[in-house]
Structures are given as structure tokens and as C-alpha cells.
Amino acid sequence: MGKFQLITKGLIKENPTFVLLLGMCPTLATTTSAINGMSMGLATLFVLVLSNMAISLIAPYIPDKVRIPSYIVVIATFVTLLQFVMQAYVPDIYETLGLFIPLIVVNCIVLGRAEAFANKNGVVDSALDGIGIGLGFTLSLTVLGLVREILGSGSMFGWKFIEGDGILAFVLAPGAFLALGYLIVIFRKLTTK
Amino acid sequence: MAVQSSFKNMTVCLFAICIVCSSLLAGVYALTKAPIDAAAAAKNEAAIKEVLPETAVTIEEERTVDFEGASYAYNLAYDEAGNTVGCAINVAPVGFGGPISIKVGFDASGVIWNTKVLSQAETPGLGAKCVEASFSEQFKGFDPAQKKLAVKKDGGDVDAITASTITSRAYADGVALAVKVFQAIAQTPMPLNE
């Protein structure tokens, strides 16, 4: 696979949200607005790239049976790093995403990429893979957030284009499930032509 | 994989990873602690400025007051001449998704100047609207001696957020509590401005 393909496959062919259906919890919970979705996606991207690189470096030295716990420790370290950095420099976003920042540890995408790709490939490829999948995740979350924001609050990226409230249900839990369901359908329709 | 899964290898490997990771974290924690505290302090200070009259130029160090068995943090503020012009009190009533931390500012006569949410975990789209001006604006210049601090549903004068009575009620209760705390502070002999 070429280097370029490593990055682009995460966007459509192996899109983590719409095709692989991974990392559903943050996908549904943090996409109340486009900005929130994008922030969550970028936070995951950060952890994904670093943990992929670190794991591809240390994988040859780890006994097979303790590989999963080792990966989890590595991932948890980067997540905690991210927590510190966000608390220090973007405290508002950190507060909005709240619990879901530490929960990146148990996001199946991150551990999944470590297990499926990073431990068999070199540092550069693993980093590119992390960027690709991370971008795909960010893109999906932004789109989902945007749809929910437009329908639910009548605004786009915080810019309000109608007065008053939108369809409130789209900001709440039912709308999250519904919007994601329909986006997957649309995504399938577009990609299976 | 070149390394065998012997007991010794596994123990050494996991141990080494844990040591490296926790020392890395300890290092970064020490590095980012200052900026994190600075960010929190800056936020707090900005909130104090926002809830107090513009004439407040000197903001005193945070003090605490005990009221009905709990302790509340507050800051007194003075104008250029050194007169007390306001007081900002922290309260944290429990809303729908946990405590809502609010800073309530009073002018010297006990009228609410402004309120500001420091942190909250209310439902986005519903209770989380308590941070928006459309809700918090109504507390500006709210005189607790004239009007009642409770949502209209409970016979008060606060307009609740649509479909978020619990949050609105908590907010109103929190501000009402701050009023009581303010009165308690006002009754104790005012600390001199040294």
C-alpha cells in the first residue's frame, strides 16, 4: 500500500465510524455541535498517532502474552498527557468534552489500530495509519456534529442562522442515534454505487 | 516476535513499561502544573471581574466564610478610594448532571450585579443553556429584597429554561443561597482593607 493510500483509506474505505462502526460512545456523546465533534476527533487523532508510533517501536520487545496490557498502559499514558495539555491550554474544550477525554483509553479504535496495524509495521507507516484513521474519525464526528447542530440548534460551527431553538431532540440522545443511523445509510448509498 | 513469553520476561517487560510511563507522566505533570493552575486562576479572576461592578479595581485575596455548616469562598472588591463596592461568592448547587459551580457578584447594597457559571455538566441543548446570556441576563440587577429567587413555576420571578426546570431551579436556589451567604458576610464586622 502506498503512503498516500495509508492516509486516505481512513476517510472512506475504512472509515472508523461509518464503515467499521468503532468508537461509538464518543461518536454519539460528544457530537452535540460541530466544534465539539471536531475537538473530540482531533483529541483522538493525537492519541492515535502517538500511541501507534510508540507501539510500533516497542512491539518487538514485548512478550506476546502481555502485549494487550502493555498497549493499554502506553495508550493511557498518552491520554493522560493529552489531559494535561488540554487542561493547561484549552480548558474550555476540556471541560465540554469532560469524561470522554479519559475514555479515549477504551476507545476500540486506538487499541484496534495498535493490534491490527502498529505492531506489525514501521514507525512511519504506523504514524501515517494513525493520521489516516484519525482524520476519518474527525471528519465523521464533525459531519455528525454539524448535522445535529443544524437541526438541533439552528446553527453551524456556532454561527446561528435561525432565531430561537431548533428541533431539540437532535441535540439530545434520541437525535444522536437517529442522525448516526441515517448518516450511515447515506454513506452506504454513496459508496456502494 | 523475538521475545518469549516466559514469566521473567513478562514481569520485567510490564514493570519496565509502567515505570517509564509513570515517570514520563510525573515529568509532564510537573511541567504542565503551572500553566494548568494559571489557566484556572485566570478563569477565576476573569469571572470575578465579570460579576462585579466596573468600579471595583482592587480585588482582595479569596476568603472563606462558614454558613450553615458549609464553607463558601468569596472575594471582596474595593474601588480606588478603598470603599467596598462588591463581593463575589462561589456556590455550587446540584443540577441535573452534577454540581453547577456559579460565581455570584453583589454590589455593596446587596443587589445582584451579575452571575457567571464556572463549570457545569448539564445536558447540552437543555440545562447547559444556563451559561447563555438569554438565561443569566435576568439575574443582572436582581434585587433579592424586591423579587423572589425561584422559578416562576414555584411562584418566584425567575424565567426557567425551556424543558430544564431542574437546572433552572438549581441555579435560582444557588443564587438564593449566595444571597444568604452575602447577608452573613455583611453582618459580620467588615474586614478592614489593610
Next chain:
Amino acid sequence: MEYILIIISAIFVNNILLSQFLGVCPFLGVSNKLSTATGMSMAVCFVITLATVVTFLLNSLLAKFGLEFLQTISFILVIAALVQMVEIVLKKISPALYASLGIFLPLITTNCAVLGVALTVVQKSSPFASAADGMFNLGEATIYAFATSLGFGLAMVLFAGLREQLALNEVPKAFKGIPIALVTASILAMAFMGFSGLV
């Protein structure tokens, strides 16, 4: 805080799956059949309650030494170890229970509901909130964790029942599988929103 209030709020009003979105992966993944959904719910219930108690105690230990920054990393390690241990113990003392829960146990480590509840409880019991309200002691934390996992089970079993019915119906091709499940979940979440006036 009264126990009843905690229980009702955790099961119905703030249902972990349908309003907090924790543990959605197993919710969508293993809800095809009622029997697997029940097994998964029981395993999750067991692990969440146990993990919350252990992490609650661990957190006071961390706080004592000023090591709160190791929270995430130590919690996930403890949970992973706990799940392994439960698996081994269960295999030894109750092979029957192991046979029904066993296959779900390894999946639970990466179920964000477990870490999510552990972190929520610790946050709710942290001394940073000023007044005495809204904070948990060990007993309340345990009750909260147990009730939350009951809520998980309830949503899971209801959803699996719906999906079993759904499997018998014709759905448009693009909706097959997860999309129709998500739409169903949306309707279920709407039903649960009706509880929001309870507490």
C-alpha cells in the same frame, strides 16, 4: 442523598446507555439475541460494581500521596487485572456461571461503561465541589454503580428484545444491520426521556 433517589435516577433518568452513551459498543454489538444480551448485562453488572468499589478505594490511596495524575492509567490497569481475576476465579468455583458469562468477560476491559462509571463516581465524590451535596461515600458509590449497571441491563435486554423482533421484518438494504438498530435505539431513547421528570 437518599438511596432510592440514586437508584431511580441511575436506572431510568440518567440511563447509562440511552442518555450518557457509555457502553454503546456492546449495546450495538451483542444485542442480536436476548440470551447473549442477558449474559453480557450480568457480566457487566458484576464487573462495574466490583471495579467501582476497588477504584474508589484506590483513588483515596492515590489522593493520599498526591498522585491523582495517575488516575486514568491506574484505573484501567486495575480494571483489566480485575476482569482477568474474575475470569480465573469464576472458572474455578463456578464453571456453569463461567460458561454463560465467560466469553463476555475479555470484552469488558474495553467497555467504556466500566471506566466511565469508575471515573464518574470518583469525580462525584471528589472534595472539589463545595457543599456537602452531590458527593458519594463508599456505600452510595456502590449503590450508584450497581443501579447504573442495572440500567445498562434493562436497556440492553429491552433493545435485544426489539432487535429479535426486527430480524423477522424486511428492512431496506441500506438500513440492514446497524442503521436500523440505531433508529430503534433512538426511539427507545425517546421513551426513556419520558422518565426525565421523575427526579
